[in-house]
Amino acid sequence: xxxxxxxxxxxxxxxxxxxxxxxxxxxxxxxxxxxxxxxxxxxxxxxxxxxxxxxxxxxxxxxxxxxxxxxxxxxxxxxxxxxxxxxxxxxxxxxxxxxxxxxxxxxxxxxxxxxxxxxxxxxxxxxxxxxxxxxxxxxxxxxxxxxxxxxxxxxxxxxxxxxxxxxxxxxxxxxxxxxxxxxxxxxxxxxxxxxxxxxxxxxxxxxxxxxxxxxxxxxxxxxxxxxxxxxxxxxxxxxxxxxxxxxxxxxxxxxxxxxxxxxxxxxxxxxxxxxxxxxxxxxxxxxxxxxxxxxxxxxxxxxxxxxxxxxxxxxxxxxxxxxxxxxxxxxxxxxxxxxxxxxxxxxxxxxxxxxxxxxxxxxxxxxxxxxxxxxxxxxxxxxxxxxxxxxxxxxxxxxxxxxxxxxxxxxxxxxxxxxxxxxxxxxxxxxxxxxxxxxxxxxxxxxxxxxxxxxxxxxxxxxxxxxxxxxxxxxxxxxxxxxxxxxxxxxxxxxxxxxxxxxxxxxx
Amino acid sequence: xxxxxxxxxxxxxxxxxxxxxxxxxxxxxxxxxxxxxxxxxxxxxxxxxxxxxxxxxxxxxxxxxxxxxxxxxxxxxxxxxxxxxxxxxxxxxxxxxxxxxxxxxxxxxxxxxxxxxxxxxxxxxxxxxxxxxxxxxxxxxxxxxxxxxxxxxxxxxxxxxxxxxxxxxxxxxxxxxxxxxxxxxxxxxxxxxxxxxxxxxxxxxxxxxxxxxxxxxxxxxxxxxxxxxxxxxxxxxxxxxxxxxxxxxxxxxxxxxxxxxxxxxxxxxxxxxxxxxxxxxxxxxxxxxxxxxxxxxxxxxxxxxxxxxxxxxxxxxxxxxxxxxxxxxxxxxxxxxxxxxxxxxxxxxxxxxxxxxxxxxxxxxxxxxxxxxxxxxxxxxxxxxxxxxxxxxxxxxxxxxxxxxxxxxxxxxxxxxxxx
Numbered sequence: 031x032x033x034x035x036x037x038x039x040x041x042x043x044x045x046x047x048x049x050x051x052x053x054x055x056x057x058x059x060x061x062x063x064x065x066x067x068x069x070x071x072x073x074x075x076x077x078x079x080x081x082x083x084x085x086x087x088x089x090x091x092x093x094x095x096x097x098x099x100x101x102x103x104x105x106x107x108x109x110x111x112x113x114x115x116x117x118x119x120x121x122x123x124x125x126x127x128x129x130x131x132x133x134x135x136x137x138x139x140x141x142x143x144x145x146x147x148x149x150x151x152x153x154x155x156x157x158x159x160x161x162x163x164x165x166x167x168x169x170x171x172x173x174x175x176x177x178x179x180x181x182x183x184x185x186x187x188x189x190x191x192x193x194x195x196x197x198x199x200x201x202x203x204x205x206x207x208x209x210x211x212x213x214x215x216x217x218x219x220x221x222x223x224x225x226x227x228x229x230x231x232x233x234x235x236x237x238x239x240x241x242x243x244x245x246x247x248x249x250x251x252x253x254x255x256x257x258x259x260x261x262x263x264x265x266x267x268x269x270x271x272x273x274x275x276x277x278x279x280x281x282x283x284x285x286x287x288x289x290x291x292x293x294x295x296x297x298x299x300x301x302x303x304x305x306x307x308x309x310x311x312x313x314x315x316x317x318x319x320x321x322x323x324x325x326x327x328x329x330x331x332x333x334x335x336x337x338x339x340x341x342x343x344x345x346x347x348x349x350x351x352x353x354x355x356x357x358x359x360x361x362x363x364x365x366x367x368x369x370x371x372x373x374x375x376x377x378x379x380x381x382x383x384x385x386x387x388x389x390x391x392x393x394x395x396x397x398x399x400x401x402x403x404x405x406x407x408x409x410x411x412x413x414x415x416x417x418x419x420x421x422x423x424x425x426x427x428x429x430x431x432x433x434x435x436x437x438x439x440x441x442x443x444x445x446x447x448x449x450x451x452x453x454x455x456x457x458x459x460x461x462x463x464x465x466x467x468x469x470x471x472x473x474x475x476x477x478x479x480x481x482x483x484x485x486x487x488x489x490x491x492x493x494x495x496x497x498x499x500x501x502x503x504x505x506x507x508x509x510x511x512x513x514x515x516x517x518x519x520x521x522x523x524x525x526x527x528x529x530x531x532x533x534x535x536x537x538x
Numbered sequence: 539x540x541x542x543x544x545x546x547x548x549x550x551x552x553x554x555x556x557x558x559x560x561x562x563x564x565x566x567x568x569x570x571x572x573x574x575x576x577x578x579x580x581x582x583x584x585x586x587x588x589x590x591x592x593x594x595x596x597x598x599x600x601x602x603x604x605x606x607x608x609x610x611x612x613x614x615x616x617x618x619x620x621x622x623x624x625x626x627x628x629x630x631x632x633x634x635x636x637x638x639x640x641x642x643x644x645x646x647x648x649x650x651x652x653x654x655x656x657x658x659x660x661x662x663x664x665x666x667x668x669x670x671x672x673x674x675x676x677x678x679x680x681x682x683x684x685x686x687x688x689x690x691x692x693x694x695x696x697x698x699x700x701x702x703x704x705x706x707x708x709x710x711x712x713x714x715x716x717x718x719x720x721x722x723x724x725x726x727x728x729x730x731x732x733x734x735x736x737x738x739x740x741x742x743x744x745x746x747x748x749x750x751x752x753x754x755x756x757x758x759x760x761x762x763x764x765x766x767x768x769x770x771x772x773x774x775x776x777x778x779x780x781x782x783x784x785x786x787x788x789x790x791x792x793x794x795x796x797x798x799x800x801x802x803x804x805x806x807x808x809x810x811x812x813x814x815x816x817x818x819x820x821x822x823x824x825x826x827x828x829x830x831x832x833x834x835x836x837x838x839x840x841x842x843x844x845x846x847x848x849x850x851x852x853x854x855x856x857x858x859x860x861x862x863x864x865x866x867x868x869x870x871x872x873x874x875x876x877x878x879x880x881x882x883x884x885x886x887x888x889x890x891x892x893x894x895x896x897x898x899x900x901x902x903x904x905x906x907x908x909x910x911x912x913x914x915x916x917x918x919x920x921x922x923x924x925x926x927x928x929x930x931x932x933x934x935x936x937x938x939x940x941x942x943x944x945x946x947x948x949x950x951x952x953x954x955x956x957x958x
Contacts (some may be wrong), residue, residue: 231912231915231916232911232915232922250943381942389834390679390680390941391676391678391680391833391834391835391836391908392805394807394808395678397677397707418943419911419943420912421912422913481934485930485933488933488934490934490940506923519923519927520923522927522929523922523923525930526926526930527911529942
């Protein structure tokens with residue numbers, strides 16, 4: 031009269047094992063679900079009943095209690111449907127208890143008994159340990175990425191019942207109609223190439239430095255200067271994800287409800303949320319399962335915020351902590367989750383509302399409008415950008431016949447080499463160098479030091495900016511094939527690529 | 539202005555002054571209507587008519603005020619105002635209330651085609667009748683523009699000429715900064731060591747708001763200093779913030795109070811152009827500082843020169859154009875004689891030597907106007923890192939100044955470029 035079935039739920043980007051305990055006894059017929067189910071979970075009652083009847087099995091006319099343990103964890107979503115259905119049928123004696131031993135079930139049921147995939151297959155299956163996992167056909171590939179036990183997939187509840195009662199074998203998952211092409215560790219086809227950018231050598235260089243050192247980059251320029259064009263070429267420069275990041279990114283993508291078309295994510299993800307995005311959508315949280323936000327979705331990759339100044343100030347300021355720590359802690363009354371959020375932030379904005387302010391003496395914005403526009407970006411946020419660059423409209427001559435720059439693969443090779451140097455220092459990229467590591471690895475030579483001292487003395491550089499300048503100088507030197515020392519050229523370049531911001535009054 | 543024969547004028551009546559202020563406080567009565575009321579039936583009669591809602595007896599109001607809710611609001615406002623209290627407040631803190639065609643009104647405004655019926659003054663009203671030149675320009679300037687404005691303000695004041703301006707950001711503020719610098723230096727002079735200076739020119743600030751309001755707020759200190767060291771005037775009653783239409787009205791007052799107008803930097807359209815129109819309409823000498831042909835910040839001034847404005851390279855050109863004899867400077871110069879001259883202490887000689895090589899090439903490019911790193915790298919034939927290092931060094935020693943990633947010539951850079 032009792033059965034226990036294993037399943038799991040997703041909270042944030044992590045799966046949590048859940049035991050579905052079913053008790054069937056005499057009394058007024060009915061089904062009660064306890065153990066903090068949320069609305070979508072409580073609806074399972076009606077789906078499960080319909081699916082069981084559609085599978086040509088009589089619904090036990092008895093009192094059924096379903097408990098989702100641990101009962102303190104709030105359960106959201108429909109992934110427990112399958113476990114509840116099998117639990118009910120096992121507890122009522124339709125299936126032998128031995129049939130479900132060592133089994134874990136994840137899937138949503140349709141009223142006709144179809145087993146549907148649920149978002150977050152990767153973290154869900156990851157939480158189930160070495161048990162045999164049963165999922166919908168569509169989830170089989172995702173589940174296989176992380177499963178430590180066998181993965182079985184089925185199409186309908188009826189089919190599953192037949193397998194469990196020994197009337198047939200496990201079905202094999204049908205091959206996906208069009209097998210997704212896996213760009214093997216290479217660049218995606220159709221990614222725009224850096225050589226398409228005419229002229230703008232400084233901007234191209236800034237992209238390379240940002241990619242190599244993981245330095246956040248702010249592009250400021252009038253409309254038509256090619257800010258978005260430049261940012262579009264950034265992903266191609268980033269190296270493939272390392273194994274650990276790749277698993278994290280895959281898990282996040284799955285938790286966010288996206289199907290993984292081809293195994294683990296190897297290339298860095300790119301997210302470009304629109305400026306109407308809310309703080310919750312950007313940071314994560316919101317629903318009961320605390321879905322990861324855009325920043326987490328870009329974990330290990332690129333977060334591109336176009337029209338940065340159009341984002342509401344509250345949304346931008348919510349970015350400050352994740353940018354610094356690489357992780358987001360979302361807390362709600364009952365629970366809290368940690369969402370990974372290590373991103374390379376590339377942002378673009380106009381210098382002023384009319385877009386022309388870049389060149390001194392050109393803008394025609396009223397002072398008040400300008401002041402309001404500049405207040406939108408807080409100093410602390412601007413300070414997070416190691417590279418701040420003015421981008422200009424290329425001159426006509428350059429557009430038509432300007433020299434084509436290096437190809438993406440050439441630059442990407444240098445970036446990869448620089449990242450390898452950084453890895454030898456024990457960090458993923460130079461932006462992560464701190465304190466003693468910075469002292470050890472990023473001390474400029476005497477001439478470079480003189481230059482920094484002069485810049486500090488004249489107020490060109492603030493003490494706060496010094497650390498960031500040193501990291502960037504480190505990256506530039508690495509790219510130049512000089513991992514041992516940092517010269518004046520490197521320091522000067524780092525200084526000039528971090529122009530004084532327009533708001534907040536934070537000096538370089 | 540010196541030759542102007544000042545007729546004996548009647549003293550302004552208390553009731554008249556109070557009624558003028560009250561009328562000026564009413565939305566819908568602009569400077570022209572106010573003057574018309576003042577010169578026809580008189581302000582007290584106009585105020586009384588408004589309060590009784592019988593405008594028939596006061597022609598300017600009867601002609602201009604139509605019926606409806608606007609009129610109702612004006613009547614309601616007029617009834618709510620307490621003219622005596624207004625007058626008292628406008629005379630507090632040493633402020634003065636001057637009335638057109640009455641004793642104490644600046645002679646320079648008496649012959650103006652559109653004088654303010656009532657003028658609020660903070661500071662010394664006698665300064666309004668001293669010779670003054672208006673120095674105005676755009677709010678969004680280049681660095682050199684600001685330096686030229688400050689230099690012209692400095693030099694005009696040093697030669698005993700007042701400087702009229704609108705206390706706006708950019709050129710206006712820089713011009714008055716230059717004037718105040720002369721005054722500060724004169725204060726610091728030691729008479730015991732024989733450093734006695736004749737009186738320098740003073741700042742004359744014209745604002746579009748009430749005298750108690752600072753717009754832009756960033757110039758609150760400047761506005762206080764101008765009132766303290768010179769004179770601050772407005773035709774707007776206390777407590778009123780500037781509307782859009784107040785600025786052209788303010789510009790007309792700047793033109794009315796000056797003998798000549800110098801535009802330092804202006805784009806093709808902008809507030810300075812309305813000042814130019816007012817000045818030209820009054821037959822003032824309009825002068826403009828030329829700029830690089832490609833610089834948008836100087837497009838307006840260059841056009842003015844094409845249209846016949848006098849080209850101003852330095853203060854001598856202003857004196858020459860106005861037909862004034864250049865008097866002995868009241869205060870010895872702290873600056874170089876060139877508008878782009880170096881800092882104090884670098885007087886005499888040909889200025890600093892031009893830096894050689896790449897630095898020189900960079901300065902040469904910047905001589906054509908502000909440039910970004912991208913542009914500099916494109917125009918100077920050198921690797922990016924070397925251009926960057928050169929720029930840092932030029933910044934550190936003051937040849938080049940950077941704002942928001944844009945590089946401009948600093949005072950020393952301009953001097954060095956000039957010495958080439």
